Every structure is written in structure tokens, then in C-alpha cells.
Amino acid sequence: MRVLFVAHGASHVPWAVPLAWATRLAGHEVRVAARPQSVGQVKAAGLIAVPIGGRESGDAFARWRIPATGERPRRLPADWPMGPLDWPEERRLSWGDQLIGLADELSDDLVAFARSWRPDLVVYDIGAVVGLVAAAAAGVPAVGYSWCQPVGAYFLDEEEVPPSYLRLFERFGVEPLIGQDTWIDTCPPALGRPSRVPRIPMRHIPYNGPGELPGWLAEPAERPRVCVTGGITTTNFADRGQDFLDMAAELDAEVLLAVPGLEGTRRLPDNVRLTGWLPLGALLQDCDVLVHHGGAGSGMTGFAYGLPQVVVPDGADSTQWIWGDLVEQAGAGVNLVPGRPGPHAGLGAAITDVLTRPEYTDRARGIRREIEAMPVPGELVGYLESRARG
Secondary structure (H helix, E strand, O other): OEEEEEOOOHHHHHHHHHHHHHHHHOOOEEEEEEOHHHHHHHHHOOOOEEEOOOOOOOHHHHHOOOOOOOOOOOOOOOOOOOOOOOOOHHHHHHHHHHHHHHHHHHHHHHHHHHHHHOOOEEEEEOOOOHHHHHHHHHOOOEEEEOOOOOOOOOOOOHHHOOHHHHHHHHOOOOOOOOOOOOEEEOOOHHHOOOOOOOEEEOOOOOOOOOOOOOHHHHOOOOOOEEEEEOOOOOOOOHHHHHHHHHHHHOOOOEEEEEOOOOOOOOOOOOOEEEOOOOOHHHHHOOOOEEEEOOOHHHHHHHHHOOOOEEEOOOOOOHHHHHHHHHHHHOOOEEEOOOOOOOOOOOHHHHHHHHHHOHHHHHHHHHHHHHHHOOOOHHHHHHHHHHHHHO
């Protein structure tokens, strides 16, 4: 069987790696389509990359943020519906337009490859609408996989479909795919929300890229350890510079900063260590709290190690504050959305609160047990095989 994986972007490539490798180890051929900015990550994972689009493809998408309307982000209701998001209609459609526009930039390259390589199945990130177009053009089934936040573009009914989506398929003379039936979902029950799309659960296996462990990481910590990361998508910690380091100096903890951009800082507190690039999972094995920007990849890696979290979204960016709300509603951490009232006076107070209140850690460890109870990627390969046969 030939399986074509389609990644959405640089921060999403790690979500595809465990299932792609499970498929490969089951004896199937695997290719991973990605934009040029993400090809290096695919290759570093030992997989074969298929570049699609130019380097400029997706730049406008990466710069996009929710339009400034003066509204504060709203907390997620308990019955959060499957949307791309629970936004006002104008915002929801704007997000869908962004995903479809990106697919339009990438579809020529991916359709050409799919028709040449002739996969038996396309497995696509739900944000990568181009995967649906490639599957239709190759005449094979498509299976979506989510990244713990249902912010892809999907259309279950013809009445929902915008003309721009139909035009993607018309360009290649194929029928549009409407009515996605099942998604592979790594979201544990504590973070899940009601969905119109049926899900097949899969255990999240953290993959954060290759690295080399430094000797100090094996040394026992004398104080609680706090890991701080902005992922690869934000600079919201580095932008604060010395103010952020001054805050860290007040904590009764060892602070590991996996934050590029602070290397030239003249005054580094005694309790702060700049880690340089290391796989996040390696850093978290001996930590007590994870502080991050609200990326689902960072967050799920933290929960895989049972860590409570303090989420500091970069403004009102859609997916980041939503992840923070999921964490907060699960009782496993704190969400510090800029400009939104809350019980904590600032980042230092939030970290101290999470460090000193064991209920946060207890809940995070409960989420880890939920993750560990989910089927591993290798158990999903049979489902992929059945979809290809169907």
C-alpha cells in the first residue's frame, strides 16, 4: 500500500511522524508532502519528503490573525460545537477562506505528484485542505487526522460549502469531497469536545525532533523545575527580554528556558538555564511545570509527561488561547490571555500557584493516564488499510 501524508505546516509535521512511521514499519510505502519550510523536519524524522508550493506559500496564512474587533476572546462553552471554532460567523468563514486559499496555492504541485505516484490512501492534517483535493484527483479515499483542536475546514453538508472550495476541485475535473466521515484524533477525553465528525482515538506519542542530551539534564534537580518554551511559532517570551528574566529570578524554582533569542542577555539569574535546542520531551522528563505559548504540540507533550501547564498565548491568536482554555477547564493549569481578567496578578504568580497546588499536578497526571490508555499508532494501521481497500 502507498500512503501519502500531507502536513499542514512546520509546527504540524511532528503530529504526522508517529503514524507515518507506524505505517512504514507495517511494510507500506510512505511519502510526506510539506511546504519547503517544513521539508527539513520531515527529512530529520527519517521520512521521504515531497516539497509542495514555493517558499512564499503560506506566508500570508502564517501572518494572519483574528481580525481586531475590540472583542476579548471568549471562554469555550462546555458544549463547544464542532466548528472550525466557536467564533462569530464572519470569523469562522474568514478562517475557512484562509485554509482554502492556502490549498489553492499548493494544489497544482500535490495533485501532480498524487497522479504520478498513485497512492492508495491520503492521510491529511485537517488544516491541510489540499490533501482532500489530492485524494479526489487520485481517486482514492482520504483520512483526516487532528491535532487536538478541531480547526480544520470540513463540510458535512452541501449547504455549507463555499464556492471557493468547489473551485479547488473543478480545476482538476473531479467531484468535491463533502461529508468527511471519520477523523483520527489524539485528543484525550479530558480535553475533548462534542463533535459532528466521528473520531477514532489514537495515543499521542511525542515527537519533537532529534537532539543530543547534555550531561546536566541527568543531574537531579535541587528545586522544582519549570520548563518555558515558545515552540517554533512565537517569540512572546523572547520579546519580553530582561523583564521576563527578572520575573524568573523571583521564582523558587530552576527555570529551563527553551527560548531562542535570549542568548545575548547580559544578566542571567542564577536559577535560570538557557537550554538551547533540545527535544521538548527530553526536557520535560524531570520537570514539574510547563510554561508555553498555547501550542497544542507543546501542550500535549507536557501532558504525555503528566505536567500541569501555564499557557501564555501570543495575543488573541485563535488556537493558542483556545488550548489554554481547554487546559484551564480540565483543571490542569492556568490560561493567561493578555487583556482578559483573571485571578492571577501575572506570570510569576500563576507559575507559583501551579507549583504549589497539587490538584493541578493530580489532574495533569490523570490526563497522562488517559493518553496512555489510547490505542498506539501501530493499532491504527489496520484502519488505514481497510480505508484503502474500501
